[in-house]
Amino acid sequence: MTSANNGLRIDGLAMNFGGVFVFDDVTIDIPPGKVTACIGPNGAGKTTIINIVCGVFAPRAGEIFVDGVKLAGVRPFDTVRHGLCRSFQDVRIFPFLTALENILVAMPGQSGENLLGLFTPGARAQERANREKARLLLQTVALEGAAGRPAGELPFGQQKLVSLLRAVATGARVLLLDEPAAGVEIDLIPRVVDLIRALAKAEGRATFLVEHNIDLVREVADHVCVLQGGRIIASGAAEHVLGDETVIREYLGRVYNA
Amino acid sequence: MEHLYYLGTLISVWIIVALAANLVIGYTGMMAMGQAAYLGVGAYVAAGLNVLLGVNFHLALLAALLVSGAVAAATLWPLLRIGGFYFALATLGLNFVFFDIFHNLGPRVEGSEGLHGLKLPDLFAGSGARFATTAALAALCFLACRTIVGSPLGRALRAVRDRPDALAALGKDPRRYQMLIWSVAGALTGLAGGLYAATLFYIDPTLFTLDASILVLVYIGVGGLASTWGSVLGVVLLIVFNESLRYLGLPSQYVGPLQQALYGLLLIGLMIFRRRGLVGEYDFRE
Ligand SMILES: Nc1ncnc2c1ncn2[C@@H]1O[C@H](COP(=O)(O)OP(=O)(O)OP(=O)(O)O)[C@@H](O)[C@H]1O
Numbered sequence A: 001m002t003s004a005n006n007g008l009r010i011d012g013l014a015m016n017f018g019g020v021f022v023f024d025d026v027t028i029d030i031p032p033g034k035v036t037a038c039i040g041p042n043g044a045g046k047t048t049i050i051n052i053v054c055g056v057f058a059p060r061a062g063e064i065f066v067d068g069v070k071l072a073g074v075r076p077f078d079t080v081r082h083g084l085c086r087s088f089q090d091v092r093i094f095p096f097l098t099a100l101e102n103i104l105v106a107m108p109g110q111s112g113e114n115l116l117g118l119f120t121p122g123a124r125a126q127e128r129a130n131r132e133k134a135r136l137l138l139q140t141v142a143l144e145g146a147a148g149r150p151a152g153e154l155p156f157g158q159q160k161l162v163s164l165l166r167a168v169a170t171g172a173r174v175l176l177l178d179e180p181a182a183g184v185e186i187d188l189i190p191r192v193v194d195l196i197r198a199l200a201k202a203e204g205r206a207t208f209l210v211e212h213n214i215d216l217v218r219e220v221a222d223h224v225c226v227l228q229g230g231r232i233i234a235s236g237a238a239e240h241v242l243g244d245e246t247v248i249r250e251y252l253g254r255v256y257n258a
Numbered sequence B: 001m002e003h004l005y006y007l008g009t010l011i012s013v014w015i016i017v018a019l020a021a022n023l024v025i026g027y028t029g030m031m032a033m034g035q036a037a038y039l040g041v042g043a044y045v046a047a048g049l050n051v052l053l054g055v056n057f058h059l060a061l062l063a064a065l066l067v068s069g070a071v072a073a074a075t076l077w078p079l080l081r082i083g084g085f086y087f088a089l090a091t092l093g094l095n096f097v098f099f100d101i102f103h104n105l106g107p108r109v110e111g112s113e114g115l116h117g118l119k120l121p122d123l124f125a126g127s128g129a130r131f132a133t134t135a136a137l138a139a140l141c142f143l144a145c146r147t148i149v150g151s152p153l154g155r156a157l158r159a160v161r162d163r164p165d166a167l168a169a170l171g172k173d174p175r176r177y178q179m180l181i182w183s184v185a186g187a188l189t190g191l192a193g194g195l196y197a198a199t200l201f202y203i204d205p206t207l208f209t210l211d212a213s214i215l216v217l218v219y220i221g222v223g224g225l226a227s228t229w230g231s232v233l234g235v236v237l238l239i240v241f242n243e244s245l246r247y248l249g250l251p252s253q254y255v256g257p258l259q260q261a262l263y264g265l266l267l268i269g270l271m272i273f274r275r276r277g278l279v280g281e282y283d284f285r286e
């Protein structure tokens, strides 16, 4: 539990909003180098898990560990310092910033963001290097052509890709991605798949993936847990969980008939 | 000529105020409705030090800049947790409070409502020199603002404006940037306040009412949000426009009301047909 690179561990999380019960005893291990997916019907509490991990809400019970170290009193803007970064189900792009600027603004430790650092020669060199990095990131999803366009004018799927790259650019070792493929045009889905794979496999990041698109989950997830009716009803290796009759009936039946 | 110098000086002063307001409103999305409060702090600090304590006016200007920056930081602190409409209301409140402070506690010269009798050094003494110095300072502020908005800091400010919650999720506390830029804007506005005192020779609390704050909003609204050139253009055009009405040969009792009405119509037209102002880079619609 205390080794240096342990990913994220969610342990015995319980939540309710006032009198409204959401879930109980949610335990999920999100190891580095792997994609851990969480599926479940609308309103199951998937986004709420991410919100709790990122300090938006306090849970009723349970603990969060990053690399074996317990997180306590984390506020949303501290998460990256603790090695975590999340994306949003509803994108939350910076519409008046260009696609490139959306990524640049996410990069940590910029001396040009301080009044005094602004006038040091190092700030310019750092900014040039950051721009190059941001451009390369856009290339990985074949969006370099959109670099200079205001992100708010991009098609939804491209906005979503940019918002993922933004999280990547923070350098966080643990990424929590909230439905990265939802609403994304079908021809862009392969880029989402490749990106998520690269994050986990090539870069070794611990990736928590909340997603409704079962085909995508099948393609990228190593582990899957199913959150339903306020608890984890199944969890384990992806092919095992996704092959489970009950899961398929309970979950897929619901989603696709909805 | 005297009058042209005076106009040029006045324009320079308001350009600084508008640049500062655009930093917080246009670039950072903070609804600053009471900037006249910091203008007044700067004016009172500079004039008070110079007139009452005999402090050299250059030093008094520097003090105006620093004190206003500090006052801006201190007054923003309690407002940081509120947003949008309520923040706007609170900044109006600030303006009222500061007006009251100027009115009731502000220093005054015997027999007047405010301060006069500035002892101005050479750079500010004649109307020509005063214009040149004030315009040079405005140019400096312009360059400083352009440096800020074109930097990584400027990018972060626009991110605060667009989606503060998303910026927080990327590990950057929006309030840090709000604090920083609000203080910078407060300092610049305070500097402008000191220059304003030198321009008018006389200050009293009525200069720093909500009217002045609203005028700033009109300047940057017309010139354009999130644009340094917009701040300049708005001020120049509206002050020149206002001035030109004086030469229409209307009976003087009509000039004031006519100015008001034309200003109002201009604003309404602009908001309907060109919300981004003349050269703005941002509008609050989205
Ligand atoms: N801020 C909040 N206040 C009160 N209730 C909330 C709040 N956020 C979420 N909920 C409730 O908690 C439950 C779980 O919501 P959550 O958004 O986590 O679901 P989800 O699994 O992400 O669903 P979806 O697949 O639709 O995104 C829902 O019933 C929701 O209405």
Ligand SMILES: [Mg+2]
Pocket (backbone or CB within 6 Å): A046, A047, A048, A089, A178
């Ligand atoms: Mg959700």
